[in-house]
Amino acid sequence: MIGILDVDLGNLRSVANAIEHAGHDAVLVHAGDPLDDLTHLILPGVGNFRAAMTRLEDRRLVQPLRDFAASGRPFLGICLGMQLLATSGDEGGSGPGLGLIPGHVRRFDEALVPTIPHVGWNGLTVLRKHPLLTKVKNGADVYFVHSYHLDPADPAEVIASCDAGQTFAAIVGRGNVVGCQFHPEKSMASGLRIIENFCEWDGTW
Amino acid sequence: MLTKRVIVCLDVRAGQVTKGVKFQGNIDLGDPVDFAARYDAQGADELVFYDITASAEKRGLFVDVVRRVAERIFIPFAVGGGIRSVENMREVLLAGAEKVSLNSPAVRDPALISAGARAFGSQCVVLGIDARRVDPTATIPSGYEVVIDGGRTPTGMDVVAWARQAEALGAGEICLNAIDTDGVRQGYELNITCRVAEAVRIPVIASGGGGRPEHLIDAVTKGKAEAALVASMVHYGDYTVADIKTAMAQSGVPIRH
Numbered sequence: 001m002i003g004i005l006d007v008d009l010g011n012l013r014s015v016a017n018a019i020e021h022a023g024h025d026a027v028l029v030h031a032g033d034p035l036d037d038l039t040h041l042i043l044p045g046v047g048n049f050r051a052a053m054t055r056l057e058d059r060r061l062v063q064p065l066r067d068f069a070a071s072g073r074p075f076l077g078i079c080l081g082m083q084l085l086a087t088s089g090d091e092g093g094s095g096p097g098l099g100l101i102p103g104h105v106r107r108f109d110e111a112l113v114p115t116i117p118h119v120g121w122n123g124l125t126v127l128r129k130h131p132l133l134t135k136v137k138n139g140a141d142v143y144f145v146h147s148y149h150l151d152p153a154d155p156a157e158v159i160a161s162c163d164a165g166q167t168f169a170a171i172v173g174r175g176n177v178v179g180c181q182f183h184p185e186k187s188m189a190s191g192l193r194i195i196e197n198f199c200e201w202d203g204t205w
Numbered sequence: 206m207l208t209k210r211v212i213v214c215l216d217v218r219a220g221q222v223t224k225g226v227k228f229q230g231n232i233d234l235g236d237p238v239d240f241a242a243r244y245d246a247q248g249a250d251e252l253v254f255y256d257i258t259a260s261a262e263k264r265g266l267f268v269d270v271v272r273r274v275a276e277r278i279f280i281p282f283a284v285g286g287g288i289r290s291v292e293n294m295r296e297v298l299l300a301g302a303e304k305v306s307l308n309s310p311a312v313r314d315p316a317l318i319s320a321g322a323r324a325f326g327s328q329c330v331v332l333g334i335d336a337r338r339v340d341p342t343a344t345i346p347s348g349y350e351v352v353i354d355g356g357r358t359p360t361g362m363d364v365v366a367w368a369r370q371a372e373a374l375g376a377g378e379i380c381l382n383a384i385d386t387d388g389v390r391q392g393y394e395l396n397i398t399c400r401v402a403e404a405v406r407i408p409v410i411a412s413g414g415g416g417r418p419e420h421l422i423d424a425v426t427k428g429k430a431e432a433a434l435v436a437s438m439v440h441y442g443d444y445t446v447a448d449i450k451t452a453m454a455q456s457g458v459p460i461r462h
Contacts, residue, residue, distance in 0.1 A: 013301040017276050047326035080326075110406070115431060117328055117377055119408050121208045121250055121461040141208060141461040143281055145303075145328040145377075164207055186281045186303060188245075 002199055003029040003038035005065075007045075007055050011185075015044050015078065015195075018185035022196035031059035035068050040199060045080035049105055049148065050092025052080055062098065069100050074203040075177045079146060082172065082179025086150050100177045103152035112166040117147040122182075124160040124170050124190075131201045132171065132178055132194055133160065140190040142170070142182040149181060176203035208461045209425040209453065210250035210432035211446055212410060213439060215240055217286075218257050220266040224440060234440065237270045241278045244439070247446035249280065250461055253306060253380075253434065256286035268300050275301020283331055291320050298325060306380060308333035309353035312360055312367075315374055322375025331410075332376040336364045336397055337384045349397045356384045364397060365404050372405045379405065380434065382412040390416025390438060398428035410434055418444065418452035425458055 004015050006028040019026040019042075027038075035041065043065070045052055056062050069075050077085045086097040089105030097105065108116050121141040126133055149168035152158055162170040162181070172179045178198070184191035215222050221233040222240050234240070241252055254274070256267040264287065271284055284297045285306030294305045311317050311332055321330045335356055341348040349364040368379050381401055383394030393411040402409040408431035411424035415435045424433040438444050450460045 011298060011301065011303060013272070013299060014275055014279075014303070017301065018279060021279070046328060048323075051323075115207075115408050116406050117408070118207065119328065119378060120210050120431065122206065144207075145281075147327075183281070183303075186279060188279050192279055 001038055002026045002040045002042065003035065004042045004044060005029050005061070007031065007052075007059060007061065011046065012044055014183075014185045015042060018192055018195045019199060021192060022199055024196075024199040031061055035064055038068075038073065040074045040076070040201075041068050042198075043075070043077045043081035043084060045078065045084065046145075047080055048092045049080065049083055049089040049097070050095055052084055053089075053095060053097060056084070056098075065098055066100070069098075069177050072176050072203050074198060074201045075100070076198050077177075077179040078185070079181060079183055082181055083148060083150050085172070085177060085179050087153075089148065091148050101150070101152060101157060101172055101174050101179065102154060103150050103157075103172075105148050105150050107148050108164065108168075109166050113164050117145055118164040119145045122162050122164065124162060126160045128156075128159045130159045130171070130173055130178075130205060132173070132197050134193075134197050136190050136193050136197075142184065142187040142191055144182045146181060150179065173205055175205060206459050207431075208250070208459045210410075211248075211421065211449055211453075211460075212251040212253055212432050212434045213244045213249045213446065214253045214255065214412070214434050214436045216255050216257050216436075217267060217270055220270055223257065224437070238273050238277055241274050241282070244446055245278050245280055248450050248461070249446045251280060251432070252278070252282040254282065254284050255306075256284070258287070268296055271297050271300040271302050285331075285333060290317070291324050294321050294325060294329070298329060304329050304331050304377070306331040306333045308335065311371070312351060312353050312362070315370065318371055318374040318376050322377070327375045327377035330376050331378045331380055332368075332371040333380045333382060334364055334367060334371075335382050335384050336394070338394075347397065347400060352384060365400055368401045368405050372407050376407060378408045378410060380410040380412050381430075382434075383414060386414030387412075388437070389414060392416065392420040393424040393428055393430075393433065395423055395428040398424060398430050402429035408432065418449045421449055422453055422456050422458055425453075
């Protein structure tokens with residue numbers, strides 16, 4: 001069973017619809033629910049980094065999420081959900097993230113990115129082979145909407161990048177933990193393929 | 206490279222896609238989910254549904270449309286019309302919409318923009334501005350006045366100043382609809398589109414006046430818009446979204462394939 005963490009951080013319905021479209025079952029997971037029965041977990045999210053971390057802390061979800069990641073089961077962060085995987089972030093005041101992917105979340109450089117937020121369809125540059133990208137073409141356009149990006153400490157953990165005037169990490173991965181800065185659930189065929197690949201992944205890379 | 210977007214706009218009344226016809230009220234064109242699927246297949250980058258249902262009790266029908274579209278269509282879509290509160294926003298976002306479009310209620314209560322941005326993030330909040338050309342004055346130096354209630358009520362506000370204020374309040378995009386060119390299909394109002402695009406850092410969507418593919422090319426080049434909205438030029442079969450995007454690509458505009 002694929003779990004989607006529901007902490008009022010955005011459009012869960014679309015993520016669930018995409019999982020169901022891929023032929024898998026999705027369940028919404030709330031604070032306090034046991035995570036033992038889940039095979040996979042998705043942390044979606046839109047909004048503000050600091051506000052979201054505060055919400056995870058208030059609902060005592062930080063340790064359960066770290067434990068899930070440590071269990072080796074596949075864990076996907078989408079958009080803000082990917083940024084929350086980082087060690088730290090600047091949005092809403094600098095502070096810690098979940099610390100699952102060493103790196104820092106910073107705002108786009110206004111001198112390089114003409115329009116912020118970076119909204120719309122942009123191409124993926126695939127840098128590394130990863131189970132998440134099986135049958136996804138290099139250059140595939142996917143849908144982004146964000147003003148901040150995750151800057152991983154280890155460049156080897158960037159699986160695909162994207163160019164918004166400034167090159168940034170579009171997909172990151174560290175073992176069983178992966179993150180997509182774009183919205184696969186709103187990215188048509190390529191996005192649905194990524195969701196399906198995630199649902200069928202065993203977490204090894 | 207970020208591609209320029211073609212956004213298809215659909216008016217929905219009592220659960221049906223509808224189109225206003227002069228002196229004859231509205232005619233129903235069909236099921237919104239079928240329309241959405243057709244435009245998705247043609248390569249539309251985004252959709253926007255406007256609820257033009259007059260009565261409050263039919264509101265549930267619209268939320269049901271949003272839910273049904275989200276089950277079938279895996280591209281982003283926005284929802285506008287009748288959104289007056291954070292609770293209204295939550296309702297359509299939870300049903301599967303990606304963004305909400307605010308217009309007249311945001312003019313009456315600008316705090317609605319910041320409340321929406323705080324609750325759901327700026328990327329969820331599109332500010333719709335209806336702009337009408339007027340003689341420039343001290344309070345309206347751009348020569349474009351914000352009008353509300355479908356163009357019936359002038360506000361005395363300058364379009365460029367309102368766009369800047371909305372950006373500061375947390376709007377994530379601006380959909381600039383030129384009342385003078387709307388429905389005329391003679392091209393977007395490039396002058397004000399470009400001025401707003403230069404005044405803010407957030408993306409500007411050109412709206413009102415699209416009739417031929419060249420108009421969209423102009424909007425994203427001379428008008429400096431990130432996206433352009435189309436309605437009647439695709440609803441009546443004059444062009445498909447694919448026709449428009451092919452023409453854009455041929456003229457060197459980056460588009461999603």
